[in-house]
Amino acid sequence: MADSANSMGNTLTRINAVGLRQDERRERLALFGLSVPAILLVIVIVAIPVGWLFWLSLFNDEGVLSTYNYTRMLESKSYFRIFRTTFNVSFMTTALCVIIGYPFAYFLAQLPQRWANIGLIAVLLPFWTSLLVRTYAWLVVLQRKGLVNQWGMELGLWDAPLRLVHNMNGTLIGMAHIMLPFLVLPLYGSMRTIDQDYVKAASNLGASPFQAFWNIYLPLSLPGLFAGIVVVFVLCLGFFVTPAVLGGGRIIMVSMKIETIIDLFFNFGTASALGVVLMLLTLLVLFISHKLLRLDRVLGGGGGS
Amino acid sequence: MSWLDSPASDTQIPHRNRLWLYFISGLVIIFLIVPTFIVIPMSFSASQYLEFPPESWDIRWYENYFGSSEWMTATWVSLKAAVITVLITTPIATMAAYGLYVSQLRLSRFIFILLITPMMVPVILIAIGVFFAYTKLKLNNSMIGLVLAHSTLALPMVLIVISAGLRSYDMNQERVARSLGASRLKAFFIVTLPQIRFSVITGALLAFIVSFDEVIVALFITGGKMSTITRSMFLALRDQIDPTIASISTIMVLVTSIALLLAQVFGQSKRK
Numbered sequence: 001m002a003d004s005a006n007s008m009g010n011t012l013t014r015i016n017a018v019g020l021r022q023d024e025r026r027e028r029l030a031l032f033g034l035s036v037p038a039i040l041l042v043i044v045i046v047a048i049p050v051g052w053l054f055w056l057s058l059f060n061d062e063g064v065l066s067t068y069n070y071t072r073m074l075e076s077k078s079y080f081r082i083f084r085t086t087f088n089v090s091f092m093t094t095a096l097c098v099i100i101g102y103p104f105a106y107f108l109a110q111l112p113q114r115w116a117n118i119g120l121i122a123v124l125l126p127f128w129t130s131l132l133v134r135t136y137a138w139l140v141v142l143q144r145k146g147l148v149n150q151w152g153m154e155l156g157l158w159d160a161p162l163r164l165v166h167n168m169n170g171t172l173i174g175m176a177h178i179m180l181p182f183l184v185l186p187l188y189g190s191m192r193t194i195d196q197d198y199v200k201a202a203s204n205l206g207a208s209p210f211q212a213f214w215n216i217y218l219p220l221s222l223p224g225l226f227a228g229i230v231v232v233f234v235l236c237l238g239f240f241v242t243p244a245v246l247g248g249g250r251i252i253m254v255s256m257k258i259e260t261i262i263d264l265f266f267n268f269g270t271a272s273a274l275g276v277v278l279m280l281l282t283l284l285v286l287f288i289s290h291k292l293l294r295l296d297r298v299l300g301g302g303g304g305s
Numbered sequence: 306m307s308w309l310d311s312p313a314s315d316t317q318i319p320h321r322n323r324l325w326l327y328f329i330s331g332l333v334i335i336f337l338i339v340p341t342f343i344v345i346p347m348s349f350s351a352s353q354y355l356e357f358p359p360e361s362w363d364i365r366w367y368e369n370y371f372g373s374s375e376w377m378t379a380t381w382v383s384l385k386a387a388v389i390t391v392l393i394t395t396p397i398a399t400m401a402a403y404g405l406y407v408s409q410l411r412l413s414r415f416i417f418i419l420l421i422t423p424m425m426v427p428v429i430l431i432a433i434g435v436f437f438a439y440t441k442l443k444l445n446n447s448m449i450g451l452v453l454a455h456s457t458l459a460l461p462m463v464l465i466v467i468s469a470g471l472r473s474y475d476m477n478q479e480r481v482a483r484s485l486g487a488s489r490l491k492a493f494f495i496v497t498l499p500q501i502r503f504s505v506i507t508g509a510l511l512a513f514i515v516s517f518d519e520v521i522v523a524l525f526i527t528g529g530k531m532s533t534i535t536r537s538m539f540l541a542l543r544d545q546i547d548p549t550i551a552s553i554s555t556i557m558v559l560v561t562s563i564a565l566l567l568a569q570v571f572g573q574s575k576r577k
Contacts, residue, residue: 032413034404037397038420038460045457046423049434056437100333107330110314121565122334129341129561130518132538133554137340139546140347140355147343180337199316209318238427241520245542255429259524262433275430282427 050279053272061269069273079257079274086253086278089171089243090236094183096176097232101183102225108184109191120188127181135242138174139165142246166248174246175236182235183228190224223293230289237282254278341558348551355546366552376549379534383517386448386533390455390516395509397456398463403493406471417468424461428521431458436525446531454526455516462515463508470504510564 060068073079108119126134141147142164149161164170194217202212240255247253254274261271309321348366350359370376401420405413423431435454436445444450474497482492498505523536534553541547 028408028410031404031408032410032416035401035416035420038401038464039416041397041453041457041460042420042423045435045453046426046431049438050426050430052437053430053434100329100336103326103329104333107326119330119334122337125562125565126337126341128514128565130535130554130557132518132520132535132542133344133557134341136538136542136550136554137344139542140551141340141343143355145354145356177336177340180333199314203316207316209314209316209322212316234425238429240429241539245539255427255521258429258433259521262436262525268433268437271433272430275427275433278427279430282425286425 053268054276056268057270057272057276059269061267069269070277072270073273073277082252082254082257083277083281085251086237089168089175089239089251089253090233092172093175093179093236094229094233096172097179097183098225098229100176101180101187101228105184105187105191106221108188109194116188123181123184123188126177127185131178131241134178135174135245138170138177138246142170142173165246167250168247170246170248171243171251174242175239178242179232179235182231183225186227186231187221187224190227191221194220226289226293230286234282234285237278237285344551344554344558347548348555350548350551353548355548366548369549370552373549376534376537376553378530379532379537382448382451382527382531383534386451386455387513387516389448389452390459391509391512393452393456394459394463394512395505398460398508398512399467399505402464402467402471403497406468407476417464420464421461423457428458432522432525435522439526445526446528448531451523451527451531451533452516454522455519456512458519458522459512459515462511466508466511467501467504470501474500 057069058065058067060066108116111119143149144161144163146164148164152158152162153160162169164173198216198220199212202216203209207215238255239253240259243251243253244256255278258271258274258278261267261274310319312318313320313323346358347355349362349364350356351361351363351365352359401416405417431454435450439445439450442450444453476497478500479492479497482496483489487495518535519533520535520539523533524539527533527536538550538553541550
């Protein structure tokens with residue numbers, strides 16, 4: 001008697017469990033359904049059009065299926081030069097951001113929280129200000145009769161106006177200004193989480209301030225620095241507005257070339273091929289950095305040295 | 306012991322040896338802030354050329370801006386597009402963030418990555434893709450087309466911000482509300498939403514900025530009476546420098562600064 005009652009209870013529990021699990025699955029699916037509008041938006045506005053462009057890039061000008069648009073990119077020197085310029089500008093902008101961003105983030109991270117918050121306004125203000133306004137501002141500051149040239153000549157640093165804009169100089173200065181917040185914010189965030197006891201312990205054990213920084217602090221701040229570098233570099237690769245205005249037509253990035261091809265020749269095949277290659281290079285950079293970051297975490301977690 | 310010799314950090318390094326760091330950081334702050342504010346005096350210059358400091362003062366560039374029907378139309382188009390983008394993106398991103406976070410399916414991670422692709426694909430590629438598709442759909446030069454494109458561009462950032470907000474929120478509170486008889490919808494609106502409101506508001510602000518500041522997509526899919534203000538500014542900057550832009554820039558800088566200051570003040574008082 002007791003046995004059969006027990007087994008009946010078990011069966012009921014099992015049936016209930018199955019039902020509950022089904023209910024749970026149904027509810028999860030319903031919740032998942034909440035993301036459908038967002039998915040549709042991305043598919044309709046990004047996935048289908050970009051896929052369509054990719055399809056178009058596989059046809060040559062006569063409408064025959066070929067890899068012409070891609071092979072031409074490899075053969076033509078001018079396309080190679082544009083990609084080289086793009087990587088050059090991105091690399092140098094990133095380097096500039098690291099050189100001026102690291103000391104600044106370090107400075108902010110050492111300040112008491114209240115003062116650091118005030119310092120952060122200096123980073124957030126440009127971050128929220130219109131990109132176009134900032135680009136325009138640099139045009140004003142760097143031009144022949146601009147502030148920098150005027151002050152430089154008044155102080156006797158140089159005699160004739162320097163060419164600071166409508167070339168590589170202007171492009172790099174403007175882009176570094178726009179990208180700096182993207183480097184400083186993640187870097188500052190990771191520096192704030194560094195446990196100061198490690199640094200204290202190092203100097204207690206006889207490390208000079210420089211040694212304590214170099215052997216302890218710097219390695220601990222690397223993940224934040226690395227995240228910032230990746231974001232800045234990837235954003236630079238696709239940049240358009242700032243180089244178009246501050247480069248004065250001398251600095252041609254891939255995205256500017258694409259715009260010209262559509263604007264002047266309405267040639268979607270060639271433009272799409274350039275865009276697809278730019279996207280693949282961007283994804284490649286993201287993929288590699290993802291792998292490297294993982295590697296970093298594994299090494300940091302295992303060794304602890 | 307003077308301030309210069311007092312220790313600046315846990316490594317007992319004196320402030321004296323840190324002066325270079327303070328100097329560099331001061332320069333960086335100047336580098337970050339000053340250029341943005343240079344546009345303010347420039348906008349009151351009487352001269353057509355960009356001299357600094359301006360030799361004589363005038364408000365003609367403001368008159369130019371407010372008196373020009375083209376600039377006014379462009380301003381309205383941008384403001385309208387930005388507001389509608391906020392109204393579309395914020396609920397869609399909140400729904401997606403909540404759904405993906407709560408459902409915990411293996412698929413969720415993949416969908417999350419799909420939803421942030423608009424941030425990883427170069428904008429120029431999205432721009433020509435949308436332009437091509439809109440030509441077929443006859444959506445070029447339409448508010449709905451512009452707003453859909455901007456909503457997609459804004460989606461990743463808003464989604465990331467709101468998801469971060471959800472992760473730092475204790476979902477048990479919603480479970481408690483539901484075990485006390487609230488429906489999921491009610492529990493979300495009266496328990497969860499008020500607690501993640503800061504991320505939602507930040508997300509909405511981001512959506513506004515992304516749309517208002519967007520140039521590249523608008524460059525392709527709008528024109529004439531549908532041209533956005535940043536598109537017109539970009540074209541004006543590329544061709545010739547019209548000081549009217551200084552007056553527009555000044556207005557934008559002031560609006561941003563005031564908004565940021567308010568956010569800082571209110572954000573601080575809320576946290577306490």
